Amino acid sequence: MKRKNIQNSNGITISDSIVMSVKQKHPSMRKLFSVVITLIGMLSVIMAFLGMFHFRYEKSTVVTAFICFAALHILVAVRGQKLLGVYFISVLSFLFLAYRKSATLVMGFKFVYNIIYKSAFTSKINYYKGLKSALEVSSVTTLFVFYIWLLAIVICYFTICRPNPVLPLMVTFPLLEIGMYNGIKMPVFWGILCIAYWLAILAMSTIDVGEYSGGQSGFVRKNNLFFPKRHMKLKVTERCGMFIITSVMLLAALSYGYLKVTHYKRSDSINEKRRNITEAVEDFSISNLGESLANLSNAFGFNLDYENHKLGNLDHVRYKNITDLTVTLEKPVYGAIYLKDDTCSVYRDNEWFKLPSSNYKSKVFDDFNDYKIHPQCFPATMFRCLIQDDDENTIWIKNSPRKKKRIYVPYGIEDFGKLKYENDTNVIPDGEKKGESSYKFVNINTDAFKELFNMQYDLKQSIGDLPVVIGSSQSAPDVSMRSVFSASSITDPKWRDKILKYCTENDLISYDDYFTFDNSSFDFIFVDPSYLYEHGEVIMTKLMQESYRDFVYQNYLDVPDTAEMEEVRQAYSDIIDREHGNTAHDVFSVLDDIRIRISATSTYSLEPGRLPSGKDFVNWFLLENHKGYCTSYASSGVLLARMAGIPARYATGYIISENDLKSGKKNKDNTLTVEVKDNRSHAWAEIYIEGLGWIPYEFTAGYTSGEITTEPTQPTTAVSTSASDVSTTTTSGSSTANNSNTSAVSRTTVTTTVLSTVTSIAGNGGKGIKIHIPKFVRNLFILILFAALLVIFVRARRSIILKIRDKHLTTGVPETRIRYMYSYAEKLLSEMNMHSENGNFKQFASEVEKWYGDIAFEKGSFDLLTDVALRSAFNSTKPSSDELKKCEKMLSSLSASLFKKSSRFDKFRLMYLNVLVKGDQYEN
Numbered sequence: 055m056k057r058k059n060i061q062n063s064n065g066i067t068i069s070d071s072i073v074m075s076v077k078q079k080h081p082s083m084r085k086l087f088s089v090v091i092t093l094i095g096m097l098s099v100i101m102a103f104l105g106m107f108h109f110r111y112e113k114s115t116v117v118t119a120f121i122c123f124a125a126l127h128i129l130v131a132v133r134g135q136k137l138l139g140v141y142f143i144s145v146l147s148f149l150f151l152a153y154r155k156s157a158t159l160v161m162g163f164k165f166v167y168n169i170i171y172k173s174a175f176t177s178k179i180n181y182y183k184g185l186k187s188a189l190e191v192s193s194v195t196t197l198f199v200f201y202i203w204l205l206a207i208v209i210c211y212f213t214i215c216r217p218n219p220v221l222p223l224m225v226t227f228p229l230l231e232i233g234m235y236n237g238i239k240m241p242v243f244w245g246i247l248c249i250a251y252w253l254a255i256l257a258m259s260t261i262d263v264g265e266y267s268g269g270q271s272g273f274v275r276k277n278n279l280f281f282p283k284r285h286m287k288l289k290v291t292e293r294c295g296m297f298i299i300t301s302v303m304l305l306a307a308l309s310y311g312y313l314k315v316t317h318y319k320r321s322d323s324i325n326e327k328r329r330n331i332t333e334a335v336e337d338f339s340i341s342n343l344g345e346s347l348a349n350l351s352n353a354f355g356f357n358l359d360y361e362n363h364k365l366g367n368l369d370h371v372r373y374k375n376i377t378d379l380t381v382t383l384e385k386p387v388y389g390a391i392y393l394k395d396d397t398c399s400v401y402r403d404n405e406w407f408k409l410p411s412s413n414y415k416s417k418v419f420d421d422f423n424d425y426k427i428h429p430q431c432f433p434a435t436m437f438r439c440l441i442q443d444d445d446e447n448t449i450w451i452k453n454s455p456r457k458k459k460r461i462y463v464p465y466g467i468e469d470f471g472k473l474k475y476e477n478d479t480n481v482i483p484d485g486e487k488k489g490e491s492s493y494k495f496v497n498i499n500t501d502a503f504k505e506l507f508n509m510q511y512d513l514k515q516s517i518g519d520l521p522v523v524i525g526s527s528q529s530a531p532d533v534s535m536r537s538v539f540s541a542s543s544i545t546d547p548k549w550r551d552k553i554l555k556y557c558t559e560n561d562l563i564s565y566d567d568y569f570t571f572d573n574s575s576f577d578f579i580f581v582d583p584s585y586l587y588e589h590g591e592v593i594m595t596k597l598m599q600e601s602y603r604d605f606v607y608q609n610y611l612d613v614p615d616t617a618e619m620e621e622v623r624q625a626y627s628d629i630i631d632r633e634h635g636n637t638a639h640d641v642f643s644v645l646d647d648i649r650i651r652i653s654a655t656s657t658y659s660l661e662p663g664r665l666p667s668g669k670d671f672v673n674w675f676l677l678e679n680h681k682g683y684c685t686s687y688a689s690s691g692v693l694l695a696r697m698a699g700i701p702a703r704y705a706t707g708y709i710i711s712e713n714d715l716k717s718g719k720k721n722k723d724n725t726l727t728v729e730v731k732d733n734r735s736h737a738w739a740e741i742y743i744e745g746l747g748w749i750p751y752e753f754t755a756g757y758t759s760g761e762i763t764t765e766p767t768q769p770t771t772a773v774s775t776s777a778s779d780v781s782t783t784t785t786s787g788s789s790t791a792n793n794s795n796t797s798a799v800s801r802t803t804v805t806t807t808v809l810s811t812v813t814s815i816a817g818n819g820g821k822g823i824k825i826h827i828p829k830f831v832r833n834l835f836i837l838i839l840f841a842a843l844l845v846i847f848v849r850a851r852r853s854i855i856l857k858i859r860d861k862h863l864t865t866g867v868p869e870t871r872i873r874y875m876y877s878y879a880e881k882l883l884s885e886m887n888m889h890s891e892n893g894n895f896k897q898f899a900s901e902v903e904k905w906y907g908d909i910a911f912e913k914g915s916f917d918l919l920t921d922v923a924l925r926s927a928f929n930s931t932k933p934s935s936d937e938l939k940k941c942e943k944m945l946s947s948l949s950a951s952l953f954k955k956s957s958r959f960d961k962f963r964l965m966y967l968n969v970l971v972k973g974d975q976y977e978n
Contacts, residue, residue, distance in 0.1 A: 083293070084293075085132050087296045092213045097120075107166075107170060109194055112195045116199065148203055148204065209222050209226075219252065226252075254298045258294060363396075365685055373731070378457045381449060389502060390759040391709070393464055393710070402614065409479075421556070425552055426469065427598045435595045436596075436745065438496060439586070451493075457489070461480065465498040481493075539568065541567040544587050545590075548590070553597065560601070621673055622694070630699075632644070636744050638745070641741065641743060652691065655676070655680055661681075676690055683754070690753065700742070705737070708734050711760060713760060738754065862874040863878065872938065873923065875942070879916070879919060903917055906948075910948050911948050
């Protein structure tokens with residue numbers, strides 16, 4: 055049939071009832087716009103990535119490669135079908151040469167990743183070691199050239215030839231995500247330009263009707279009939295892309311100008327929030343479900359505090375700059391400050407647990423409560439006795455909202471009447487605001503104690519052991535290694551009565567009012583007698599310690615009776631089986647040897663790997679893996695100390711070193727503010743020193759009272775490991791010896807802000823927090839979780855679609871409502887095998903009325919819907935409210951009839967997949 059062409063004065067040629075063409079009255083800018091968009095995409099990605107890091111490469115070679123590859127592929131893409139063969143040759147050449155240069159590309163990637171790793175983690179350690187620096191420039195340059203080649207192939211084709219955002223995003227977004235993920239700041243201009251390119255290519259690929267889109271006009275199609283809208287505007291995809299890029303950059307420029315004028319400073323909270331969420335999702339593990347859920351909820355801003363002490367289920371640890379505590383010191387202190395929030399005593403199945411409550415049903419704990427002397431206060435009292443100084447210090451601790459439920463306590467607290475004691479482990483401030491606490495305390499500097507006890511030991515060796523009677527002219531009984539006191543000589547009547555009562559109840563009076571206690575571990579020979587009698591709490595503390603001593607040795611020396619522990623015992627037998635006394639000097643000598651041996655055979659690492667199934671955590675760390683962080687060192691140190699007969703416990707919390715205090719900012723009110731990074735979250739060992747009490751002891755490599763190094767360390771080389779000869783160790787990366795440097799700090803008020811936490815370690819202290827779940831249970835949980843998420847998605851989708859449909863059918867202008875009603879009726883009838891053909895609406899209505907009138911709906915109602923819809927569409931007749939109500943009633947009846955006559959499967963499909971019926975309202 056011959057086609058009839060009709061042309062009018064508007065320049066529009068009508069070829070038939072469907073096709074329309076428009077004469078070109080203006081030159082086309084499509085190709086120019088597409089080339090500009092392509093260059094913007096390539097250049098913005100490269101400049102944004104290079105602006106985040108500092109690489110060593112040949113800039114001239116990279117620039118030349120950019121110009122050549124961009125020009126070649128743009129030319130080929132613009133020419134279209136004529137030169138697509140060249141594109142194919144370019145792709146094959148890229149793959150072939152990439153294969154040939156694979157070794158160089160891999161080396162270049164390693165150099166590049168080392169730079170990224172050091173920038174992201176502020177580390178001086180290379181991730182990939184053993185690379186020859188002489189090859190860095192050439193290999194990195196080769197890698198960049200090949201990436202630019204790949205970029206040109208993908209961006210030119212999918213921007214100019216076939217606009218599609220998928221592959222361009224795949225080759226550009228990961229490059230920028232490397233920096234954004236690790237919190238590296240991107241050059242603002244190039245970053246915004248790159249985002250503008252992504253939006254432009256997305257818009258170019260999703261315009262509804264190709265070149266003839268936009269405006270308020272177009273064509274409305276009903277079957278094979280097309281009805282033109284008025285005021286059609288001609289726009290092309292490339293013009294839309296350029297418009298988007300221009301709009302984005304203009305908006306960015308205006309925003310930048312506004313921020314400059316208003317001096318607005320953007321915080322890092324958004325970047326931090328994004329990174330936290332990414333890390334929480336990546337670290338999510340069914341085997342570590344409790345901590346994973348806690349980390350995920352915290353990343354989204356919900357404070358879910360969860361903690362246990364399962365070890366070995368994490369293969370790495372990450373840190374974040376989040377403020378967890380604000381600590382204020384009234385006066386400066388010497389040595390590291392340990393803030394404890396938990397103490398565990400039982401090691402079982404690679405996890406630390408608290409001592410069972412039944413173990414605390416001992417008379418000694420009743421005495422603690424009766425006489426107001428508790429083990430938590432032992433160190434402060436005895437330390438004051440040694441230095442004979444009554445000067446007081448106060449510490450205030452304020453938790454962040456995320457740590458509001460936690461209670462952190464320093465060592466060396468003193469009872470000032472507002473404390474509740476949790477057995478012999480933790481302390482709870484009474485009456486304090488939730489998340490805030492304060493204590494009178496004496497900072498327990500373990501290194502200072504060691505020096506003091508060593509001095510005592512040397513003096514004792516020089517003068518010999520002599521029994522001494524303090525406060526009496528009479529000769530004391532000749533009881534070696536015991537001190538003798540007279541109760542009547544105690545000046546404070548409160549303490550004199552308490553001591554006399556306690557000694558009488560426990561049958562400690564030897565004759566008259568004299569009593570003795572053991573002096574083998576803590577020598578009162580060097581203490582001024584008048585100080586002791588003036589401070590009856592010291593004598594009372596010493597008496598309570600002797601009662602508590604039996605409890606300590608009964609409960610804090612347990613080691614699992616397993617083959618794995620026996621292997622550890624054999625490996626360290628030369629240290630732990632050595633005979634030693636219970637004096638502080640002997641205990642510290644053994645502990646130092648254990649610490650040196652662990653450091654000599656292990657490496658501090660935040661990426662130790664996951665504990666293999668069936669392995670013991672401590673055995674694996676000490677004898678196989680030799681890599682770990684604070685939980686590994688602390689757990690191993692505690693068990694080895696117990697094997698050596700030294701009572702020990704596992705503690706977690708925060709550590710603040712001397713260098714942290716010294717690096718603070720001095721404020722106008724004479725305070726010192728210190729920001730402590732998240733690596734101060736820590737785990738350590740508690741050691742019981744007879745005559746002193748529980749004090750912290752550091753086994754972790756890189757941690758000393760003076761400074762803390764969390765960079766990966768290399769095993770130390772022990773020069774000697776004997777008790778008497780060990781004096782030197784060589785450490786690569788950090789010191790493992792307990793530094794006794796106690797530099798003086800001016801007496802000021804110190805405010806310390808503690809930042810944390812370890813994202814992979816819920817709570818703090820590098821504590822591996824896991825829930826061990828069998829594999830089949832994990833798989834079942836994954837299946838249930840997936841099913842639950844699927845159900846939530848389906849129901850949410852259904853709810854949204856129903857709400858949108860109800861809104862369209864019941865609100866808005868009548869013309870729009872009737873159009874939606876007719877469209878919805880067509881979909882329902884399609885499910886009943888009724889389809890409109892050839893665009894004959896009246897005939898279709900007659901067929902529907904014939905088969906379903908008075909069956910699925912009131913007879914004549916579909917005819918009414920059709921008439922009203924046609925009048926509204928073609929005659930601009932506004933439907934009346936009565937007509938709309940009748941049409942709504944017809945749709946309700948039709949959907950109900952369809953639902954009731956459907957099978958169960960079809961009912962499910964109609965309700966949840968196609969979402970055509972509500973379903974639940976038709977059941978009755």
